[in-house]
Amino acid sequence: MPFVDLQSQYLALKSDIDARIQRVLDHGQYIMGPEVNELEQALASRVGVAHCVTVSSGTEGLLIALMSLGIKPGDEVITTPFTFAATAEMIVLLGAVPVFVDIQPDTCNIEAANIEAAITTRTRAIMPVSLYGQVADMDEINAIASRHGLAVIEDAAQSFGSTYKRRKSCGLSTWGVTSFFPSKPLGCYGDGGAMFTDDAALARAAREIRVHGQSQRYTHTRIGVGGRMDTLQCAVVLSKLTRFDWEIERRVALGNRYQQQLADLPVQRLTVRSDRDCVWAQFTVLLADATQRGALQAGLSAQGVPTAIHYPRPMHQQPAYEKYAPSWPLPFSEAVSRRVMSLPMSADLTDKQQDRVVSALKVAIG
Numbered sequence: 312m313p314f315v316d317l318q319s320q321y322l323a324l325k326s327d328i329d330a331r332i333q334r335v336l337d338h339g340q341y342i343m344g345p346e347v348n349e350l351e352q353a354l355a356s357r358v359g360v361a362h363c364v365t366v367s368s369g370t371e372g373l374l375i376a377l378m379s380l381g382i383k384p385g386d387e388v389i390t391t392p393f394t395f396a397a398t399a400e401m402i403v404l405l406g407a408v409p410v411f412v413d414i415q416p417d418t419c420n421i422e423a424a425n426i427e428a429a430i431t432t433r434t435r436a437i438m439p440v441s442l443y444g445q446v447a448d449m450d451e452i453n454a455i456a457s458r459h460g461l462a463v464i465e466d467a468a469q470s471f472g473s474t475y476k477r478r479k480s481c482g483l484s485t486w487g488v489t490s491f492f493p494s495k496p497l498g499c500y501g502d503g504g505a506m507f508t509d510d511a512a513l514a515r516a517a518r519e520i521r522v523h524g525q526s527q528r529y530t531h532t533r534i535g536v537g538g539r540m541d542t543l544q545c546a547v548v549l550s551k552l553t554r555f556d557w558e559i560e561r562r563v564a565l566g567n568r569y570q571q572q573l574a575d576l577p578v579q580r581l582t583v584r585s586d587r588d589c590v591w592a593q594f595t596v597l598l599a600d601a602t603q604r605g606a607l608q609a610g611l612s613a614q615g616v617p618t619a620i621h622y623p624r625p626m627h628q629q630p631a632y633e634k635y636a637p638s639w640p641l642p643f644s645e646a647v648s649r650r651v652m653s654l655p656m657s658a659d660l661t662d663k664q665q666d667r668v669v670s671a672l673k674v675a676i677g
Contacts, residue, residue, distance in 0.1 A: 312655055312664055314617040315494045319659035320558075324550055331546040343522075344542030350549050351505070357552075358482040360507045362514035365540035366521055369468040369490025369504035370397040373438070374404065375538055376464045376486040376506060379516040382407050382435055389429050390438040390466075391421040392625040393644040398440055398466050399626045399635070409635050410434070411627050416643045417582040419443065419595070419651070423451035429637070430455075436462040441470035441480055443621070444496065444562070444590035445583055449475055449483040456484075464488060468504075469592035472496050472559040476586050481507040491540075491548055494657075496562065496590045497555055499544040558658035559590055565660055566591040572669045576676060579650075593621050594656040601649040608652065610675030616668050619653045 321328065335344060347365055355363035366372040382388065384406030390398055392411040399409040412425045421439045437456050439447040449465065456463045463484035470480040471489040481487030489495070491503035508514050516533065519526050524535030566589055570580050579597035583589045598604045608618050625644040627636035654668055 312616060312667070313657075314619060314655050315657045316659040317493055317498075317657070320551075320554075320657070323659070324554060327553060328547060328550045331550050332543060335543050335546050341542050342539060344545075346542050346545040346549060347540065350545040353549065353552060354505055355507065358479045358487070358507050360482045360487075361509045362507070362511065364506040364508075364514060364517045364521065365545060366504045366506060366517075366538045367540055368502040369466075369488060369492065369495075370401065371521075371536065371538040372488035372490075372504040372506045373397060373401040373464065373466060374536065375517050375520045376488055377401055377405055377407070377436070378520050378534070378536075379513045380436060380462050380464075380485070385433060386435040387431060387433045388436045388438055389426055389434060391440050391442075391644070392627045392641055393419055393622065393647060394440045394442065394466070394626065395468070395622065396626065396629065396631075397468070398438060399632055402438070403632070403635075407435075408433070409626070409632070411625075411635065411637050411641060411644075413639075413641045414643050414647070416647065418445060418447075418584070419581065419647055420445065420447040421452075422643075423448040423455065426452065426455050427459075429639075430459055430461075434459065434461060436464060436485075438464045438466055440466040440468075441473065443581065443595050444470050444473055444592040445581075446470055446473055446475035446480050446483065446587050453484055462486070468492075469495065470590060472555065472562075473590045474588050481505075482509075485510065486513065491544065494592075496559070496592055497548065497551060499547045499551075501541070501544050503540045503544040503548065505540075561658040562590045562656070563588055565656065565658075565665060566594060568662070568665060569594050569654070569656075569669075572665075573672075576673065578672075578676075591656050593619070593653040595621060595651050595653045597647060597650040598652055599650070604650065604652050607672070607675045611668075611671050614671040614674065616671045617655060620651060621653050622648060622651070624648055
Protein backbone atom coordinates (compact mmCIF):
# COMPACT_ATOMS: atom_id res chain seq x y z
CA MET A 312 0.00 0.00 0.00
CA PRO A 313 1.50 3.39 -0.94
CA PHE A 314 1.48 6.18 1.62
CA VAL A 315 0.33 8.54 -1.17
CA ASP A 316 -1.06 6.91 -4.32
CA LEU A 317 0.17 9.03 -7.22
CA GLN A 318 0.16 6.17 -9.72
CA SER A 319 -3.61 5.67 -9.62
CA GLN A 320 -4.11 9.40 -10.02
CA TYR A 321 -1.87 9.45 -13.09
CA LEU A 322 -3.66 6.49 -14.66
CA ALA A 323 -7.01 8.25 -14.20
CA LEU A 324 -5.68 11.35 -15.97
CA LYS A 325 -3.13 9.73 -18.29
CA SER A 326 -4.58 10.71 -21.64
CA ASP A 327 -5.02 14.37 -20.71
CA ILE A 328 -1.67 14.67 -18.91
CA ASP A 329 0.15 13.04 -21.80
CA ALA A 330 -1.59 15.30 -24.32
CA ARG A 331 -0.80 18.45 -22.36
CA ILE A 332 2.84 17.47 -21.97
CA GLN A 333 3.03 16.70 -25.68
CA ARG A 334 1.68 20.17 -26.52
CA VAL A 335 4.51 21.72 -24.50
CA LEU A 336 7.03 19.48 -26.26
CA ASP A 337 5.57 20.56 -29.59
CA HIS A 338 5.66 24.32 -28.98
CA GLY A 339 8.98 24.14 -27.09
CA GLN A 340 8.37 27.09 -24.73
CA TYR A 341 9.65 25.34 -21.63
CA ILE A 342 10.14 28.56 -19.67
CA MET A 343 7.18 30.95 -19.28
CA GLY A 344 5.17 29.21 -22.00
CA PRO A 345 1.44 29.83 -22.50
CA GLU A 346 0.47 27.22 -19.90
CA VAL A 347 1.95 29.42 -17.17
CA ASN A 348 -0.50 32.25 -17.77
CA GLU A 349 -3.35 29.78 -18.34
CA LEU A 350 -2.70 28.14 -14.98
CA GLU A 351 -2.36 31.45 -13.15
CA GLN A 352 -5.72 32.62 -14.45
CA ALA A 353 -7.39 29.32 -13.56
CA LEU A 354 -5.96 29.32 -10.04
CA ALA A 355 -6.79 32.97 -9.35
CA SER A 356 -10.37 32.32 -10.42
CA ARG A 357 -10.62 29.22 -8.24
CA VAL A 358 -9.30 30.98 -5.12
CA GLY A 359 -11.21 34.19 -5.81
CA VAL A 360 -8.32 36.65 -5.89
CA ALA A 361 -7.12 39.15 -8.45
CA HIS A 362 -3.61 37.81 -8.90
CA CYS A 363 -1.85 34.44 -8.97
CA VAL A 364 1.90 34.16 -9.52
CA THR A 365 3.29 30.68 -10.16
CA VAL A 366 6.72 29.95 -8.71
CA SER A 367 9.30 27.17 -8.70
CA SER A 368 8.22 25.81 -5.30
CA GLY A 369 6.13 26.67 -2.29
CA THR A 370 9.35 27.39 -0.45
CA GLU A 371 10.41 29.91 -3.09
CA GLY A 372 6.93 31.41 -2.90
CA LEU A 373 7.38 32.14 0.80
CA LEU A 374 10.73 33.77 0.09
CA ILE A 375 9.32 35.91 -2.72
CA ALA A 376 6.36 36.93 -0.56
CA LEU A 377 8.70 38.11 2.19
CA MET A 378 10.91 39.91 -0.35
CA SER A 379 7.90 41.64 -1.92
CA LEU A 380 7.02 43.00 1.52
CA GLY A 381 10.52 44.38 2.00
CA ILE A 382 11.45 42.12 4.90
CA LYS A 383 15.04 42.91 5.80
CA PRO A 384 17.72 41.83 8.30
CA GLY A 385 16.61 42.32 11.89
CA ASP A 386 12.89 42.33 11.11
CA GLU A 387 10.75 39.83 13.00
CA VAL A 388 8.17 37.48 11.53
CA ILE A 389 5.85 35.63 13.89
CA THR A 390 5.21 32.02 12.98
CA THR A 391 4.69 28.52 14.35
CA PRO A 392 7.50 26.20 15.44
CA PHE A 393 5.46 23.13 14.49
CA THR A 394 5.93 23.09 10.73
CA PHE A 395 8.28 22.00 7.98
CA ALA A 396 11.60 23.85 7.99
CA ALA A 397 10.80 25.93 4.89
CA THR A 398 8.55 28.25 6.90
CA ALA A 399 11.32 29.49 9.20
CA GLU A 400 14.07 28.89 6.66
CA MET A 401 12.90 31.63 4.30
CA ILE A 402 12.68 34.14 7.14
CA VAL A 403 16.22 33.39 8.27
CA LEU A 404 17.65 33.48 4.72
CA LEU A 405 16.62 37.14 4.53
CA GLY A 406 18.39 37.88 7.81
CA ALA A 407 15.07 38.30 9.59
CA VAL A 408 14.14 36.62 12.87
CA PRO A 409 11.46 33.94 13.23
CA VAL A 410 9.49 34.50 16.42
CA PHE A 411 7.82 31.26 17.45
CA VAL A 412 4.36 31.16 19.04
CA ASP A 413 2.89 27.92 20.36
CA ILE A 414 0.12 25.91 18.75
CA GLN A 415 -3.36 24.71 19.62
CA PRO A 416 -3.08 21.15 20.95
CA ASP A 417 -6.25 19.98 19.19
CA THR A 418 -5.61 21.35 15.67
CA CYS A 419 -1.79 21.80 15.73
CA ASN A 420 -2.25 25.23 14.10
CA ILE A 421 -0.79 28.40 15.60
CA GLU A 422 -2.67 29.76 18.63
CA ALA A 423 -3.88 33.18 17.53
CA ALA A 424 -4.51 34.25 21.11
CA ASN A 425 -0.76 34.09 21.81
CA ILE A 426 0.37 36.19 18.86
CA GLU A 427 -0.20 39.71 20.16
CA ALA A 428 2.08 39.20 23.17
CA ALA A 429 4.92 38.30 20.77
CA ILE A 430 4.68 41.52 18.74
CA THR A 431 7.50 44.05 19.16
CA THR A 432 8.58 47.23 17.38
CA ARG A 433 10.56 45.00 14.99
CA THR A 434 7.64 42.80 13.96
CA ARG A 435 6.76 43.13 10.27
CA ALA A 436 4.61 40.12 9.42
CA ILE A 437 2.75 37.07 10.71
CA MET A 438 3.11 33.75 8.90
CA PRO A 439 0.55 31.17 10.05
CA VAL A 440 0.68 27.64 8.62
CA SER A 441 -2.53 25.87 7.59
CA LEU A 442 -1.23 22.53 8.79
CA TYR A 443 -2.43 19.12 7.61
CA GLY A 444 -4.96 20.81 5.29
CA GLN A 445 -6.97 22.90 7.80
CA VAL A 446 -6.78 26.69 7.71
CA ALA A 447 -5.60 28.45 10.87
CA ASP A 448 -7.74 31.06 12.67
CA MET A 449 -7.25 33.64 9.94
CA ASP A 450 -9.90 36.17 10.99
CA GLU A 451 -8.36 36.51 14.43
CA ILE A 452 -4.85 36.65 12.93
CA ASN A 453 -5.84 39.26 10.35
CA ALA A 454 -7.49 41.38 13.05
CA ILE A 455 -4.29 41.37 15.11
CA ALA A 456 -2.25 42.23 12.02
CA SER A 457 -4.58 45.10 11.17
CA ARG A 458 -4.29 46.60 14.65
CA HIS A 459 -0.50 46.59 14.39
CA GLY A 460 -0.04 47.39 10.70
CA LEU A 461 1.41 43.98 9.83
CA ALA A 462 1.24 41.81 6.72
CA VAL A 463 -0.03 38.24 6.89
CA ILE A 464 1.35 35.41 4.76
CA GLU A 465 -0.65 32.18 4.88
CA ASP A 466 1.69 29.23 4.42
CA ALA A 467 -0.91 27.11 2.66
CA ALA A 468 1.44 24.46 1.33
CA GLN A 469 -0.86 21.74 2.70
CA SER A 470 -4.27 23.37 2.46
CA PHE A 471 -4.97 24.28 -1.17
CA GLY A 472 -8.60 23.43 -1.87
CA SER A 473 -9.79 23.87 1.72
CA THR A 474 -12.34 26.44 2.83
CA TYR A 475 -12.59 28.75 5.81
CA LYS A 476 -15.92 30.45 6.51
CA ARG A 477 -16.88 29.83 2.87
CA ARG A 478 -13.67 31.43 1.60
CA LYS A 479 -10.77 29.65 -0.03
CA SER A 480 -7.41 28.98 1.54
CA CYS A 481 -4.77 31.21 -0.14
CA GLY A 482 -7.29 34.04 -0.55
CA LEU A 483 -7.55 35.05 3.11
CA SER A 484 -4.69 37.48 3.73
CA THR A 485 -1.98 39.71 2.25
CA TRP A 486 -0.38 36.70 0.59
CA GLY A 487 -1.38 33.06 0.35
CA VAL A 488 1.33 30.65 -0.78
CA THR A 489 0.88 27.01 -1.72
CA SER A 490 3.05 24.15 -2.92
CA PHE A 491 2.61 21.77 -5.84
CA PHE A 492 5.06 19.21 -4.48
CA PRO A 493 3.83 15.86 -5.86
CA SER A 494 2.27 14.62 -2.61
CA LYS A 495 0.31 17.82 -1.89
CA PRO A 496 -3.47 17.96 -2.42
CA LEU A 497 -2.77 19.55 -5.82
CA GLY A 498 0.65 18.44 -7.02
CA CYS A 499 2.80 18.46 -10.12
CA TYR A 500 5.53 15.99 -11.15
CA GLY A 501 8.43 17.89 -9.67
CA ASP A 502 8.59 21.17 -7.79
CA GLY A 503 6.15 24.03 -8.20
CA GLY A 504 4.03 26.46 -6.27
CA ALA A 505 1.80 29.51 -6.47
CA MET A 506 1.23 32.83 -4.69
CA PHE A 507 -2.10 34.62 -4.35
CA THR A 508 -2.96 38.24 -3.56
CA ASP A 509 -5.44 41.01 -4.31
CA ASP A 510 -2.68 43.63 -4.13
CA ALA A 511 -1.57 44.61 -7.64
CA ALA A 512 1.68 46.21 -6.45
CA LEU A 513 2.70 43.09 -4.52
CA ALA A 514 1.81 40.88 -7.48
CA ARG A 515 3.95 43.01 -9.78
CA ALA A 516 6.83 42.83 -7.32
CA ALA A 517 6.54 39.04 -7.10
CA ARG A 518 6.48 38.68 -10.88
CA GLU A 519 9.66 40.71 -11.12
CA ILE A 520 11.39 38.98 -8.21
CA ARG A 521 10.78 35.50 -9.68
CA VAL A 522 12.69 36.46 -12.87
CA HIS A 523 15.80 37.90 -11.19
CA GLY A 524 14.15 41.24 -10.44
CA GLN A 525 13.46 42.11 -14.07
CA SER A 526 10.67 44.52 -15.00
CA GLN A 527 11.56 43.77 -18.61
CA ARG A 528 14.31 41.75 -20.23
CA TYR A 529 17.70 42.84 -18.85
CA THR A 530 16.18 45.67 -16.84
CA HIS A 531 16.68 44.68 -13.19
CA THR A 532 14.58 46.97 -11.02
CA ARG A 533 14.94 44.98 -7.80
CA ILE A 534 16.89 42.09 -6.30
CA GLY A 535 15.35 38.82 -7.40
CA VAL A 536 15.74 35.07 -7.68
CA GLY A 537 15.30 32.36 -10.29
CA GLY A 538 11.84 31.39 -9.16
CA ARG A 539 9.79 30.52 -12.26
CA MET A 540 7.56 27.44 -12.46
CA ASP A 541 8.40 25.31 -15.50
CA THR A 542 5.85 25.21 -18.31
CA LEU A 543 5.74 21.40 -18.19
CA GLN A 544 4.80 21.44 -14.52
CA CYS A 545 2.09 24.02 -15.18
CA ALA A 546 0.70 21.70 -17.86
CA VAL A 547 0.53 18.85 -15.35
CA VAL A 548 -1.32 20.97 -12.78
CA LEU A 549 -3.76 22.19 -15.45
CA SER A 550 -4.63 18.59 -16.17
CA LYS A 551 -4.99 17.72 -12.51
CA LEU A 552 -7.38 20.64 -12.01
CA THR A 553 -9.96 18.80 -14.14
CA ARG A 554 -10.28 16.19 -11.38
CA PHE A 555 -9.50 18.35 -8.39
CA ASP A 556 -13.05 19.00 -7.16
CA TRP A 557 -13.66 15.26 -6.96
CA GLU A 558 -10.32 14.74 -5.20
CA ILE A 559 -11.14 17.34 -2.55
CA GLU A 560 -14.54 15.76 -1.94
CA ARG A 561 -12.87 12.37 -1.66
CA ARG A 562 -10.20 13.63 0.76
CA VAL A 563 -12.82 15.19 3.01
CA ALA A 564 -14.91 12.00 2.88
CA LEU A 565 -11.90 9.81 3.67
CA GLY A 566 -10.94 12.10 6.53
CA ASN A 567 -14.44 11.87 7.98
CA ARG A 568 -14.38 8.11 7.54
CA TYR A 569 -11.05 7.84 9.38
CA GLN A 570 -12.41 10.04 12.17
CA GLN A 571 -15.45 7.78 12.60
CA GLN A 572 -13.52 4.51 12.41
CA LEU A 573 -10.92 5.64 14.94
CA ALA A 574 -13.46 7.04 17.41
CA ASP A 575 -13.32 3.96 19.67
CA LEU A 576 -9.53 3.56 19.57
CA PRO A 577 -7.12 5.07 22.14
CA VAL A 578 -5.77 7.68 19.72
CA GLN A 579 -6.48 11.40 19.69
CA ARG A 580 -7.99 12.66 16.47
CA LEU A 581 -7.37 16.21 15.29
CA THR A 582 -10.23 18.66 15.71
CA VAL A 583 -11.68 20.22 12.56
CA ARG A 584 -13.39 23.49 13.43
CA SER A 585 -17.05 23.75 12.47
CA ASP A 586 -16.55 26.87 10.31
CA ARG A 587 -13.96 25.26 8.02
CA ASP A 588 -12.99 21.95 6.45
CA CYS A 589 -9.76 19.99 6.09
CA VAL A 590 -8.35 18.53 2.87
CA TRP A 591 -6.07 16.20 4.86
CA ALA A 592 -2.73 16.67 3.14
CA GLN A 593 -1.78 14.19 5.85
CA PHE A 594 -4.20 12.29 8.05
CA THR A 595 -2.49 12.70 11.39
CA VAL A 596 -3.40 11.32 14.80
CA LEU A 597 -1.84 11.87 18.22
CA LEU A 598 -0.69 8.98 20.36
CA ALA A 599 0.17 8.78 24.05
CA ASP A 600 3.90 9.34 23.61
CA ALA A 601 6.92 8.55 21.45
CA THR A 602 7.18 5.05 22.89
CA GLN A 603 3.67 4.12 21.81
CA ARG A 604 4.25 5.78 18.45
CA GLY A 605 7.37 3.74 17.77
CA ALA A 606 5.60 0.51 18.73
CA LEU A 607 2.60 1.27 16.52
CA GLN A 608 4.78 2.25 13.57
CA ALA A 609 6.63 -1.03 13.86
CA GLY A 610 3.39 -2.96 14.19
CA LEU A 611 1.84 -1.28 11.17
CA SER A 612 4.99 -1.73 9.09
CA ALA A 613 4.95 -5.44 9.86
CA GLN A 614 1.47 -5.54 8.34
CA GLY A 615 2.51 -3.63 5.22
CA VAL A 616 0.98 -0.30 6.24
CA PRO A 617 3.29 2.73 5.87
CA THR A 618 3.28 5.66 8.28
CA ALA A 619 5.14 8.97 8.62
CA ILE A 620 5.79 11.64 11.23
CA HIS A 621 4.88 15.25 10.43
CA TYR A 622 6.91 16.52 12.36
CA PRO A 623 9.27 14.81 14.83
CA ARG A 624 10.94 17.93 16.25
CA PRO A 625 9.70 21.54 16.44
CA MET A 626 11.79 24.22 14.79
CA HIS A 627 13.11 25.81 17.99
CA GLN A 628 14.67 22.44 18.91
CA GLN A 629 16.33 21.95 15.52
CA PRO A 630 20.12 22.55 15.54
CA ALA A 631 19.91 25.24 12.86
CA TYR A 632 17.13 27.16 14.60
CA GLU A 633 17.55 26.60 18.32
CA LYS A 634 19.13 30.03 18.72
CA TYR A 635 15.73 31.47 17.82
CA ALA A 636 13.98 29.69 20.70
CA PRO A 637 11.87 32.32 22.50
CA SER A 638 12.03 33.14 26.19
CA TRP A 639 8.49 31.81 26.66
CA PRO A 640 7.66 28.07 26.72
CA LEU A 641 6.25 26.17 23.74
CA PRO A 642 4.82 23.12 25.52
CA PHE A 643 2.22 22.05 22.98
CA SER A 644 4.62 22.14 20.02
CA GLU A 645 7.10 20.06 21.97
CA ALA A 646 4.46 17.59 23.16
CA VAL A 647 2.73 16.93 19.83
CA SER A 648 6.05 16.40 18.05
CA ARG A 649 6.48 13.31 20.24
CA ARG A 650 2.94 12.11 19.59
CA VAL A 651 1.95 12.71 15.95
CA MET A 652 1.74 9.91 13.39
CA SER A 653 0.35 10.12 9.87
CA LEU A 654 -1.58 7.35 8.14
CA PRO A 655 -1.95 6.69 4.39
CA MET A 656 -4.02 9.38 2.69
CA SER A 657 -4.71 10.38 -0.89
CA ALA A 658 -7.80 10.87 -3.00
CA ASP A 659 -7.27 7.44 -4.57
CA LEU A 660 -7.12 5.56 -1.28
CA THR A 661 -9.96 3.05 -1.54
CA ASP A 662 -12.42 2.26 1.23
CA LYS A 663 -11.00 -1.26 1.28
CA GLN A 664 -7.46 0.04 1.76
CA GLN A 665 -8.62 2.41 4.48
CA ASP A 666 -10.38 -0.45 6.26
CA ARG A 667 -7.11 -2.38 6.09
CA VAL A 668 -5.24 0.52 7.69
CA VAL A 669 -7.73 0.75 10.54
CA SER A 670 -7.72 -3.03 11.07
CA ALA A 671 -3.93 -3.05 11.15
CA LEU A 672 -3.94 -0.21 13.66
CA LYS A 673 -6.32 -2.14 15.89
CA VAL A 674 -3.99 -5.18 15.75
CA ALA A 675 -0.95 -3.01 16.49
CA ILE A 676 -2.67 -1.42 19.49
CA GLY A 677 -3.57 -4.90 20.76
